[in-house]
Amino acid sequence: MDEQDESHVHGDKPAAAMPDVFPDRKELAATAFQRTRMPMVVTDAKQQDYPIVLANEAFLKLTGYSAQEVLGRNCRFLQGAATSKIAVSEIRAAIKEERETSVEILNYRKDGSAFWNQLHLSPIHDDSGRVVYHFGSQIDRTDYRRIQSLEDSEHRLLLEVDHRANNVLALVDSIVRLTRSDDAALYAASVQKRVQSLARAHMLLSRRGWHQIPLQEAIRTQIEPYGATRAVLSGPDIMLAAHAVQPLALFIHELAVNAASHGSLSQDTGQVFISWNAIPQTRGLALVWEETGGPPPAAVRTPGFGTVIAEATIRRQLQGSAERQWFEGGIRVVVEVPNVTLEG
Numbered sequence: 001m002d003e004q005d006e007s008h009v010h011g012d013k014p015a016a017a018m019p020d021v022f023p024d025r026k027e028l029a030a031t032a033f034q035r036t037r038m039p040m041v042v043t044d045a046k047q048q049d050y051p052i053v054l055a056n057e058a059f060l061k062l063t064g065y066s067a068q069e070v071l072g073r074n075c076r077f078l079q080g081a082a083t084s085k086i087a088v089s090e091i092r093a094a095i096k097e098e099r100e101t102s103v104e105i106l107n108y109r110k111d112g113s114a115f116w117n118q119l120h121l122s123p124i125h126d127d128s129g130r131v132v133y134h135f136g137s138q139i140d141r142t143d144y145r146r147i148q149s150l151e152d153s154e155h156r157l158l159l160e161v162d163h164r165a166n167n168v169l170a171l172v173d174s175i176v177r178l179t180r181s182d183d184a185a186l187y188a189a190s191v192q193k194r195v196q197s198l199a200r201a202h203m204l205l206s207r208r209g210w211h212q213i214p215l216q217e218a219i220r221t222q223i224e225p226y227g228a229t230r231a232v233l234s235g236p237d238i239m240l241a242a243h244a245v246q247p248l249a250l251f252i253h254e255l256a257v258n259a260a261s262h263g264s265l266s267q268d269t270g271q272v273f274i275s276w277n278a279i280p281q282t283r284g285l286a287l288v289w290e291e292t293g294g295p296p297p298a299a300v301r302t303p304g305f306g307t308v309i310a311e312a313t314i315r316r317q318l319q320g321s322a323e324r325q326w327f328e329g330g331i332r333v334v335v336e337v338p339n340v341t342l343e344g
Contacts, residue, residue: 039063039138041075045123045131049074050095053133062140064110075136078117080108091121098123098131104141116141193257194250197222201249205242212239212342215285219274222252226260227272235276238285244340247317254310255289255333264294264330282338284320289333296329 039059043050055070063070063078079088087105094101100122107117118139123131200221204213215238223231240248256265256272264270270293277286307324314320320337 039140041070041136041138042124043075043134043136045095045133050134059138062109062115062138063107069110078107080106080114082106082114083108091119094121095123095134114142116145194253197250197253198246201246205245210242212241213245214238215240215276215341218245218249219252222249223256223272223274226256227265230265230270231272231274233274235274236278238276238278239342240285241340241342244318244337247313248337248340251310251313251322251335252289254307254313258307259291259294262295264291267294269293278341279336279338283341284336284338285340287335287337289331289335291330291332294329294331 036056037058039062040054040056041052041059042054044053051072051074052070053072055067060067060070076088083106087103090101090103091105100120102118102120104116104118106114108114118141120137120139122135124133124135126132201218204218204221216233216235218240219233220228259265259270259272264272270291273288273290273292275288275290278284279286311322314322314335314337318337318340320335322333322335325332325334
């Protein structure tokens with residue numbers, strides 16, 4: 001059938017002469033308003049304070065209120081302690097300027113539970129152009145917000161894990177490169193002990209949720225295998241930032257191994273004194289390792305590989321400094337590192 005034939009069938013009547021297929025449009029609109037799954041309200045712009053005059057079942061279900069508790073009230077009863085003042089200001093401005101707006105706002109149900117409400121507000125004009133009502137539709141965005149928050153947290157966690165893994169790998173790389181021995185078995189044992197030191201620090205971090213660690217606990221974890229009973233620890237309660245735990249642990253490990261192999265802990269009467277203080281200006285740490293009662297100092301003090309690793313860790317990983325002073329029967333090591341402490 002061509003266009004001419006089709007016009008003939010419909011009679012080509014003007015639109016105004018067509019029969020009204022929906023004789024009661026107002027009743028149909030009211031039914032659709034009530035039965036739609038989207039929460040909706042209508043407020044009366046002709047009355048003071050814009051009271052709600054219509055609220056559908058979806059709105060009552062979302063908020064937990066009955067129709068009697070909602071009708072006649074301004075929508076601000078959904079606001080609460082954590083509702084953004086900026087979002088409220090945007091709604092007020094849109095009403096004053098007689099324009100549409102879409103705002104995500106934290107609202108509260110009758111039982112006090114909060115939900116994120118994506119509010120779309122539109123003015124309704126009469127034939128003269130005056131605003132007589134405001135139509136508001138709501139979308140509960142709480143689940144979306146929760147999922148978004150979880151995704152953001154997961155993303156931050158992955159970045160943090162990647163950062164920490166890179167730090168650990170950098171330390172392991174230093175261990176493997178700087179550890180030297182002509183004896184393959186001795187080389188393997190040296191590398192293994194240093195990796196075990198990192199593993200002990202890792203376990204400590206894991207137990208505490210990868211957050212700050214008490215400095216004293218981090219030190220004790222490293223000196224326990226090498227004579228902790230002859231180590232005296234003293235200093236204020238300082239929390240060590242997570243990123244600094246493993247590098248500092250490796251440094252303490254090297255000092256402890258050296259003390260047990262060649263220093264004061266290799267003698268029955270030897271002792272180690274470890275003290276520390278915070279440096280508030282740089283959120284830093286000053287740590288002193290002092291050995292007494294050790295063997296006579298060697299004539300030539302050539303730094304061993306443990307010393308090289310320890311000092312490289314302080315300088316490269318923590319951007320700090322380390323100084324050594326030898327004296328009869330002992331050694332004093334002074335370390336300063338910035339940006340490693342948190343409030344205890």
